[in-house]
Amino acid sequence: MKTSFTPITFAIGLVSFALVVSPSAIAQTSTDTTAKKTPAVQTAESQAALTPTSALEKLKKGNARFVEKTMRTRDWQAKVPATAAGQYPFAAILACMDSRNPIEIIFDQGIGDVFGIRIAGNIVNEDELGSMEYATKVVGVKLLVVLGHTSCGAVKGAIDDAKLGNLTALLAKIRPAVSASGPGSSKDEAYVTKVAQANVSQAMNEIREKSPTIKEQLDAGTVGRVGAMYDVSTGKVTFLPD
Numbered sequence: 001m002k003t004s005f006t007p008i009t010f011a012i013g014l015v016s017f018a019l020v021v022s023p024s025a026i027a028q029t030s031t032d033t034t035a036k037k038t039p040a041v042q043t044a045e046s047q048a049a050l051t052p053t054s055a056l057e058k059l060k061k062g063n064a065r066f067v068e069k070t071m072r073t074r075d076w077q078a079k080v081p082a083t084a085a086g087q088y089p090f091a092a093i094l095a096c097m098d099s100r101n102p103i104e105i106i107f108d109q110g111i112g113d114v115f116g117i118r119i120a121g122n123i124v125n126e127d128e129l130g131s132m133e134y135a136t137k138v139v140g141v142k143l144l145v146v147l148g149h150t151s152c153g154a155v156k157g158a159i160d161d162a163k164l165g166n167l168t169a170l171l172a173k174i175r176p177a178v179s180a181s182g183p184g185s186s187k188d189e190a191y192v193t194k195v196a197q198a199n200v201s202q203a204m205n206e207i208r209e210k211s212p213t214i215k216e217q218l219d220a221g222t223v224g225r226v227g228a229m230y231d232v233s234t235g236k237v238t239f240l241p242d
C-alpha cells in the first residue's frame with residue numbers, strides 16, 4: 001500500500017516528509033500493522049514504560065533466545081537511521097572485554113538497546129562509574145548489570161599476581177576478590193569462576209558505595225542493579241542473587 005499524503009504534508013515536500021516521520025516509523029513496514037506495537041528500536045516511550053524488573057526480564061529472555069537458538073531476525077541497516085536521532089537504551093552492562101562475551105549477541109539485543117561498558121575483568125573505577133551515572137541519570141536506563149564470566153584471563157592474571165606494564169594496576173583491582181576467595185590456582189577453573197563471581201560482587205558494592213548518584217537512584221527504586229555470570233562453554237548467563 002502506498003503512503004498517502006495530506007495536501008499540507010505534500011506541499012511541504014519530500015524533504016520535510018523525511019523529517020516529520022519518526023525514524024522508528026520508517027523502520028516498520030506499512031504492511032505489518034502489528035509491528036507498531038513493538039518498536040523496531042527503543043524509544044523514549046518504550047524506555048519510560050520499563051522498570052528495573054522488566055528490564056531484567058528482557059535480558060533474561062534475550063539470553064534464553066541466544067541459548068535456545070531462537071534469536072530475533074533483525075534488519076540491522078534499518079536500525080541505523082532509526083536510532084540516529086537519539087538513543088533510549090534500557091540497561092547498561094559492565095562486562096569483561098573478553099571476545100567470547102559480546103553483550104548484544106549473548107543477550108540478543110539490537111542497535112540502541114543497551115549500553116556496553118567493557119574492560120578487562122569488568123572492574124570498576126571512576127571512568128566506569130561516570131559512564132554508569134551518565135547512563136542512568138542522563139539517558140534513563142533502568143538496570144545496571146555487572147557481568148563476569150568463566151575462564152576469565154584477567155581473573156587468572158590476578159590470581160597469579162601477574163605484572164605487565166599498565167595491566168599490573170588493573171589486575172590489582174581484582175586482587176581483593178582473590179583474597180576474599182581463599183587460596184587456589186588459576187589452573188582450577190572452579191576456583192577461577194569463584195574469584196570471578198567475587199569480583200562481580202565487589203564491583204556491585206563499589207557501584208553503590210562510590211557513586212552517590214547511583215545509590216540515590218537505587219534507593220529510590222528507579223534503577224536496579226544485578227550481578228551475573230556468563231558461561232563461555234554454554235552461552236548461558238546466570239543472574240546472581242543480590
Ligand SMILES: [Zn+2]
Nearest residue numbers: 096098152153
Ligand atoms: Zn574476562
